Amino acid sequence: MTNIVDDKKALICLIANLLRDCNHVAVGAASPIPGAAALLAKATWGTPRFVNILGSVDNNFFTGGGGELFDCAAQGRIDAFFLGGGQIDGQANINLMGRGDYPNCSPRWPGTFGSAYLYFLIPKVILFREEHTRRTLVEKVDFISAPGLSDEKTYRKGGPFGLLTSKAFFHFDKEKKRFRLVSIHPSSSLEDILDNTGFSFDYSEETPLTSPPDPALLEVLNREVRGKVAEVYPNFADTIFPVTSNAGHDT
Template identity: 75%
Template sequence: MSLADERKALICFIAGLLKDCNHVAVGASSPIPGAAALLAKQMWQSPRHVNILGSVKNNFFTNGAQELFDCAAQGRMDAFFLGGGQLDGQANINLMGRGEYPVQSPRWPGTFGSAYLYFLVPKVILFREEHSRRVLVDKVEFISAPGSSDDHVYRHGGPYGLLTNKCFFHFQKEKKKFRLDYIHATSSLEDVLDNTGFEFDYEDIVQTTPAPDPALLACLETDVAQKVQEVYPQFAESVFGDSVK
């Protein structure tokens, strides 16, 4: 499977997770989640509203950059995506850097809106292509946003699952622990175990991630590819090749 095909499969997988949403927002420079949201909207007209930050055409907010956060706090946003330089087994995420704060090395860009949106958006999908012990750690070195909170803390949102280029973990809120649900055809249980720095639950036999539905894939490669090109030109070219030029 080529890298382009792997990425198309990730897009189709994420699209399936968004089918039950009304409003999905995607942060700047997140082409795979962005493409997935556009695909789900095109295929099922659900989500009905897709907002891609940093895009002029795919952004309907009229009240400035704060509207995204106000929307989330009011419960008007159903899904969002977060990543991180480090993610741990309790779904804590670190967007700040490695080493002791504040003089970290490396220092990453910063926490952005994660410390807010993780509490308020019901379905936060953690997405990070790189699946390695460097990224998926036992304990993050800085908590930009915690995976769970004490009972008395107002929390209407949080992690739904974690998708990488090897597998999909579902986050079990009660146990505060990931459960391995699907392994991509390009990987194996051994491969996932070798490259994951945190403990997670799994059955003896884990399902293989289903191949993308042909109709969904066709929709991605035709109608949606062009829309993706408008927002993420370089990414579109790498995945869809000359067809979007």
């Protein structure tokens, strides 16, 4: 359990650092690690100034739900958002519909909702998928719910910034139209990533390890952010902030 908790906290801290240059970050209702990261960045650096987590009461100033989120995105008032997918391919396409030929997908997933719309409008879209296997990171998605790239005639100010998994962080190079491996998490290796990634990507044999989280950042997460996380993601908070023998004290 300790390693799982530490790994999740490391992901939260890594994402928080990616959000420091943002003013407004929006997070979906089922994204506890990105949500915790946005709250951590705000608590630590004051940026992003605004964090909206759908489903939260305390950390969501939207009153119109998803409709207001879409309006803000169209107005250019959201700097970062997170998307996942049952499948993600090397051109940053995501599949939220299901495996196999549509409409006879098996299994069927929840659907695309507004993913394509937001992907086109929000400048920094971080693809986040903890599972890093050839089942999820594929050469070509079975169905494109939201495309990573568009032709030059298509107006598009938004798109993929990078891909974060439980094994590594990739940056998306829009000119080369492919991912580049930036860092490898300490629990993984280059060989492991090559074996478990279904698409090709650029990398160096000397790709560095992902830096460990700053102890000061972890301190803020454990002391100041834990209550905010618990408000919207109570089960997740129980996992990463387990009750200890010091329960009742501010630990």
